[in-house]
Amino acid sequence: MFSERVLSINESPIRKFATHSLKAKEQGKRVIPLNIGQPDIQTPQAYFDAIASVSPTVIPYTPSNGIDELLEAFSDYYKAKGIPFEKSDLLITNGGSEALSFTFACLCDDGDEVLVFEPYYTNYNTIAKVMGVKLRAIVTKPEENFRLPSQKEMHSRVTEKSRAILVTNPNNPTGLVCTRKEIEDIIKTAVDNDLFIIADEVYREFIYDGTEFISFTEYPEIRDRLVVIDSVSKRFSACGVRIGCIASKNKDFIKQALKLCQSRLCAPYIEQVGAAALMRADQSCIAEAAAEYKLRRDVCMNHILNMKDIDCKCPQGAFYFILKLPIEDADDFTGWLLSDFDLDGDTIMLCPSAESYASEGVGKNEVRISYCIHADLLERAMLVLEKGLEEYRKVKAAQTEKEPAAALK
């Protein structure tokens, strides 16, 4: 009755425990959300001022590539960072999601492949499946702190169906920030195999501990094979604005992608006005947010790094990390925390990581933790996690003693 492609898509792990969470709340529990990248930091006032001051006439279609003032604001943002993207190099999209979806459609036909480092942002799965694109994983591992493998290993994953390498830097979900060596290994792999590089750099502003951020835009030799995916969502704590952009110096690519922009007419007018205001306003809010996220990360890490049987390294960017747990099944643990556990009325919602891996069976005992909520909540959440984990392991150990066969299933 339905297409194979849609049937093959799993429910979003970020949202699949919504029903469990609702029940937990009905039981009177407080559920601290560690599952979703929804910051609690205030959206800058400039956004609200801009949308309130639009003069009331007609809300029209905008040009399919975006309104001029927003294109200019994005261009100025890049130029201030030494990246020479002109307005004509940019296309405004409905969030980073649409930017990626259009990029896949421009580069891949049904059955083509995009190389991606796993674990990766789970929505890449759906976007790829809808477009008939196969994600081909280049493996990175928690025990290696998710550092990228050798250039040789990257190269070995390329097939004749490969069209691009997708790189999320800083990374969601691992928090990894690529080193110059890693960036250059990716570039060599792309050049040697004539691949596009799709660089999802939406978290570029959130880098900690003086780590250097290397953007692919620093390498003029790949300007014709580089597509940058961007978004105002996290940078300005404005996820619901849903404004993103595609940036590329490849004029032919922009021309092709513009046809896809035309097919959905335009991004919403008011949101474009609001996004332009965000990018024109005092940008100190970005550094303030980054400082706040660093503090929140530290709250988590101070706890996590002292937890028993946990091996986790401190992430350098974005506001996520992956936690490999001393358990069998992160799905079961996530459900159990909501249904069967609380610490004086508090519990947590995690995001299991299996869907972040293209490799079968990998990541089943891992969760993604998002640390974009208030430090006090995170402090409490980490304690709930520790105590919950202790209790869960006791429960599981007891089950194993009683019914060894069932527990091993």
Next chain:
Amino acid sequence: MFSERVLSINESPIRKFATHSLKAKEQGKRVIPLNIGQPDIQTPQAYFDAIASVSPTVIPYTPSNGIDELLEAFSDYYKAKGIPFEKSDLLITNGGSEALSFTFACLCDDGDEVLVFEPYYTNYNTIAKVMGVKLRAIVTKPEENFRLPSQKEMHSRVTEKSRAILVTNPNNPTGLVCTRKEIEDIIKTAVDNDLFIIADEVYREFIYDGTEFISFTEYPEIRDRLVVIDSVSKRFSACGVRIGCIASKNKDFIKQALKLCQSRLCAPYIEQVGAAALMRADQSCIAEAAAEYKLRRDVCMNHILNMKDIDCKCPQGAFYFILKLPIEDADDFTGWLLSDFDLDGDTIMLCPSAESYASEGVGKNEVRISYCIHADLLERAMLVLEKGLEEYRKVKAAQTEKEPAAALK
């Protein structure tokens, strides 16, 4: 370098003469736009009031299916029309375009077919091509006033690859409003061949001359095979708001489509708030807009029906009609009007119709005219069209005399 699918997409005919138009304006001409469905009617004040009054905190992701107040507003709108769509039958989308795109992805795999009456809304081409869907045309003709063919003819176009029939009612670009017989012929074809019906009813409120509007939602026997595409764009003169919806009583369909909604997280928050306000406000604006569009249609028809060598019947719905012209090439004529013609400084921008046909070579001498701009402008535009056509035919006739071979090319 790029995918076959994106290379196969032609530039939007609605926008492809933008450069010609710009040049005409630089020459000091006034270009009256008949090419695009961008109404000049004011967006209701309720929208502006709603977005200005959002309290300034965080603009968050919303639920992927939409904010509750908007789902409720859509549900109430349908119920007021006797259509029992509950909130759980609805998914809020980025305009009708995304609603259609998600519907195609849910029903079709690469190479599957959707039946569609031609001429059709040209963006269907792009949406289909991106999804690897083949549009299979059921032919309707200007000389038959675009009335739908017999049920037998519809049935004959079905193949084993067919998954759905897409029906735009009232129609863009023809202005046709389906009769009960036509609706029931479509239903029989769908039932006999186990097809979904995708009913694009975004123009449902714009029906003239007491013509009866028959919605597919009136037929309970097809509730499980019906997907309705809707949008606030035209109904509230709010094209730039980009809020649409998918409505279906088929719970499994909604469940599948929700996975696609989750992949792009949500529709924009503020636009959803604004759209809900539009649907909650005094609805008399809709009838007022319909009365205005009828007046505008009449201005066009009063002129068109008296034009020499033109055979056009009066459209009954939406705000478009197709004009078959006594020329060879509507693309050439459209460009010529902008580059080489003006009537005391005025010219017009048309939308050639060839892209509205899946059948090869059909519609080359047809244009779509959109009559959603002010009556005075339309009055003038029709005169420009008449005089331009006369002049163009003279020029072409002279060319044929001089260089018969070149003119026939």
